[in-house]
Amino acid sequence: MIDLSLDVVLVTGAARGIGAAVAEQVAAAGARVGLLDIDADGVRDEASHIGPAAAWAVCDITDEEQVATAVSALADQLGPATGLVNNAGRNAYADPVAMTTDEWNMVFDVDLKGAWLMARATLPAMKAAGRGSIVNIASMHAALTCPNMFPYAAAKSGLVGLTRSLALETGPHQIRVNAVSPGYIETALLAEYFDHEPPATRRQALDKHILGRLGTPGQVATVVTFLLSDAAAFVTGADWAVDGGVSARFA
Secondary structure, eight states: OOOOTTOEEEEESTTSHHHHHHHHHHHHTTOEEEEEESOHHHHHHHHHHHOTTEEEEEOOTTOHHHHHHHHHHHHHHHOSOSEEEEOOOOOOOOOTTTOOHHHHHHHHIIIIIHHHHHHHHHHHHHHHHTOEEEEEEOOGGGTOOOTTOTTHHHHHHHHHHHHHHHHHHHGGGTEEEEEEEEOSBSSHHHHHHHHTSOTTHHHHHHHHOTTSSOBOHHHHHHHHHHHHSGGGTTOOSOEEEESTTHHHHTO
16 A cells, blocks of 8 residues: 655646546545646646645746745645656657747746756755655657657656756655656547547557557556655656556567
């Protein structure tokens, strides 16, 4: 049994998909959970669904003032964060020549800069407590990728690098930092990806998986919840593949 009853966990991109599944599972494990999302209606509804253990804040994680305000407000309601799940992200489907610098910045601001801003805002409380766990939701595209996903792979590779760097910097304070790299997970982001591809793409994706099926947000959330907990007390600086074997097939 995973016990997070002494923890306060913040989850970004928590209005739906993997973020919502993580928020629900950590709350079920006993944590108080703070949900952050730019979608005000969605994050409010998800927090209400979880119940009294949850609080919520509207936050654009690319804006350092909004991050500071949201983290502070959730600390007032729930207590200082001992866990952080950097889940908020965006896909990218750009041509490397036609892409503008503004479009580039939009991808990296959400997928990489936002994770750093959230970590920067929560690490002081974790250091003061002498413990903590951060889980960054990366992607299998950090290790292997496909055409028409530029520059998503670069951003997610950067997030895995950020994970290693933060693990080294915070380890002396007994703070652990890990990444989880999902494969094809049945979320709205995946549906968006399939909408950009030919109809046969979904079948091809299924065929790539050793298990012959796509993943669910709850299956990713189970691994995230483990990494947040003391059950993973000797795990840090690692990137956990939750991809149904895609990365093993193409290793």
